[in-house]
Amino acid sequence: MRVSDLNDTERRIYDAVLTGRLVDLRRDESGAPAIPDDKRVRADVLAHIITTAGPGAVAIRVCGADIVGHLNLGGRRIRVPVELGDCTFSGRVQFAKTQLPELSLRGSVFPHGISARGLRLSGALNVTDCKFGNRLYLKRLGAEIVFMDGVVVRGSGEYAIQLRGADVRQELYFRNGVVTNGCVTLYGARIGGQLVMDDSSVDWPHDTALVAPNLDVGQDLRLRGISIIGRTDLAKAKVGGDFAMNRAFLDNPEGQALRMDMVHVEQNASLHDGFHANGEVSLFLANVEGRLELDGAHLSNPGEKALDLSRVEVGQSAILTGTRVHGGIKAYGVTVGSNLSMNRIMVYSPDVTAIEVVQGSIGQSLLLDEGVRVHGEVDLSNTAIAQRFRFADAGMTRLNASELSMAILDDDPKCWPQTSAVGGMQYDRLPEDERGSPRARIRWLQRLLPRYSPQPYSQLVGVYLAAGSTTAARMVMMAKEDARRRNHRNPWRRIVSRVWGFVLRMTVGYGHAPWRAIGWALGLYLAAWLVFATAPEAAFSARTAVSGEFQPSMYALDTVLPVVRISAGNQWLVHGGYAWAEAGFAAGGWFLSLVVTAGVTGVFRRDRA
Numbered sequence: 001m002r003v004s005d006l007n008d009t010e011r012r013i014y015d016a017v018l019t020g021r022l023v024d025l026r027r028d029e030s031g032a033p034a035i036p037d038d039k040r041v042r043a044d045v046l047a048h049i050i051t052t053a054g055p056g057a058v059a060i061r062v063c064g065a066d067i068v069g070h071l072n073l074g075g076r077r078i079r080v081p082v083e084l085g086d087c088t089f090s091g092r093v094q095f096a097k098t099q100l101p102e103l104s105l106r107g108s109v110f111p112h113g114i115s116a117r118g119l120r121l122s123g124a125l126n127v128t129d130c131k132f133g134n135r136l137y138l139k140r141l142g143a144e145i146v147f148m149d150g151v152v153v154r155g156s157g158e159y160a161i162q163l164r165g166a167d168v169r170q171e172l173y174f175r176n177g178v179v180t181n182g183c184v185t186l187y188g189a190r191i192g193g194q195l196v197m198d199d200s201s202v203d204w205p206h207d208t209a210l211v212a213p214n215l216d217v218g219q220d221l222r223l224r225g226i227s228i229i230g231r232t233d234l235a236k237a238k239v240g241g242d243f244a245m246n247r248a249f250l251d252n253p254e255g256q257a258l259r260m261d262m263v264h265v266e267q268n269a270s271l272h273d274g275f276h277a278n279g280e281v282s283l284f285l286a287n288v289e290g291r292l293e294l295d296g297a298h299l300s301n302p303g304e305k306a307l308d309l310s311r312v313e314v315g316q317s318a319i320l321t322g323t324r325v326h327g328g329i330k331a332y333g334v335t336v337g338s339n340l341s342m343n344r345i346m347v348y349s350p351d352v353t354a355i356e357v358v359q360g361s362i363g364q365s366l367l368l369d370e371g372v373r374v375h376g377e378v379d380l381s382n383t384a385i386a387q388r389f390r391f392a393d394a395g396m397t398r399l400n401a402s403e404l405s406m407a408i409l410d411d412d413p414k415c416w417p418q419t420s421a422v423g424g425m426q427y428d429r430l431p432e433d434e435r436g437s438p439r440a441r442i443r444w445l446q447r448l449l450p451r452y453s454p455q456p457y458s459q460l461v462g463v464y465l466a467a468g469s470t471t472a473a474r475m476v477m478m479a480k481e482d483a484r485r486r487n488h489r490n491p492w493r494r495i496v497s498r499v500w501g502f503v504l505r506m507t508v509g510y511g512h513a514p515w516r517a518i519g520w521a522l523g524l525y526l527a528a529w530l531v532f533a534t535a536p537e538a539a540f541s542a543r544t545a546v547s548g549e550f551q552p553s554m555y556a557l558d559t560v561l562p563v564v565r566i567s568a569g570n571q572w573l574v575h576g577g578y579a580w581a582e583a584g585f586a587a588g589g590w591f592l593s594l595v596v597t598a599g600v601t602g603v604f605r606r607d608r609a
Helices: 008-016 043-051 438-448 454-466 470-485 491-511 516-533 552-560 577-601
Strands: 022-024 040-042 060-063 066-068 082-085 124-126 145-147 152-154 159-162 178-180 183-185 201-211 227-233 249-259 276-282 298-308 324-330 346-348 366-368 372-379 388-391 394-400 408-411 540-542 572-574
Touching: 008 022, 008 040, 008 043, 008 060, 040 043, 043 060, 043 066, 152 159, 159 178, 159 201, 201 249, 249 298, 438 454, 438 470, 454 470, 516 577
Parallel strands: 022 060, 040 066, 060 082, 124 145, 152 178, 159 183, 178 201, 183 201, 201 227, 227 249, 249 276, 276 298, 298 324, 324 346, 346 372, 366 388, 372 394, 388 408
Antiparallel strands: 540 572
């Protein structure tokens, strides 16, 4: 192409290549707004100028041009940076497998989109504030840094922005971007620095709107304030810094709103500060080395799991404080290095388990406190808490704490729903105030165990014995025996057992307090002494002439202590009704002797289901 074939506008661009001067076609040389003809540049001429720039060329910088025709720079090796800002492209634009130092298209309009598969840049790609009427195809892009802030893309279906397999050595910025009628694909992309998509929106309700499995981000991944209509897929992503999705709105009510299965975040992951998701949020098998923060989030997936934290590993704390959930929270096998905080959480899930933390491991404390309200079951079975289980100021339908273990049970006994399961629950200490008193704990077990179970009582006994409170332990052991005797299925046997149990409890405390029989024996002796002392002389007669004077105190002692015989009982005969009284006192003495003997030897101390 000869220079003489160029129009005035094209010649200005040609002449400016050697100096890198900006050719601003929005105004003429006098500064007045340019007429349309002065802005028109033929695409094939522009391609020729760009591709034939010699070693002495500095840059191609054009602003405000109307580029007519198809611009095809595919497969070319371009020596100079190219800047085509605020331009309008009437035809297709192709940069497939093109190599150049830098490319800036800031503020330009592309009705037919850009096809740039395999584009390689040693510097930056800048498409800030560009508008695409079709796809932005950047598959396997290679660049130092990418600026996509303010981009508006209206896709033609399936995908709108294609960055699959892209390699960006520093940052990729996509702030305040708008994508409709298509998805954004970052599948397998590698970003050496930050990936920032703050305050953007992607609208593709038909399928996955943000496709980013196997994404590798060297520093922070930020999607703060993003709005995504459709599914967000970040499965197996790797984030070298923080993951932030605060203030985000995700909407995919028919399925998963956010899939973060098997992601690895080297620092903190936060989905809070107004994070809102319609549809399931899944972090199955995710690994967060710092904190996982979902405090203040709003999650909705009625009748199904709203949040899946199964097999998640969190190096520090997991915070769900103040979260509002319509649906279930599943955290099967979750591992938390520090605290799992669910204070002030509100969950409505009558159809599926509301909160499921089963076979989990909590490095410090599990907190369910400060106005927790759960409409549904909370299942904490088989979970190990290294330190404290804080459970107070909470309301729920049912709490399953079977096989739950902790060091400190820091709870309010009144908070436990009556249908709670505590079988196999293990703890080392109780609160040191009235919440840990034996009377409060016995009432707690009686309310939670409509059917007798020995383990919860034995566990409580062990805690009191370890704390050196033998009196409290004894009270629980007697309450345990009471509960066992109330548990007989046969009503007649239950009545007999309870009557007999009442006698044993009052006399020897089921063998745990045999000294109680001393009081009963003393009372029986004093009663016998009084009866014999007030009896008339005719009620007693001497057996022999050497019997001496009748001594009521000695005769009463000989009567109520059948195992110890003294001479008083053998020297006197009793007549009339006093003979029956003597027989009754003797029978009482025998009964007390047998009961004490059985209590001391442990006959009544049984531990049966």
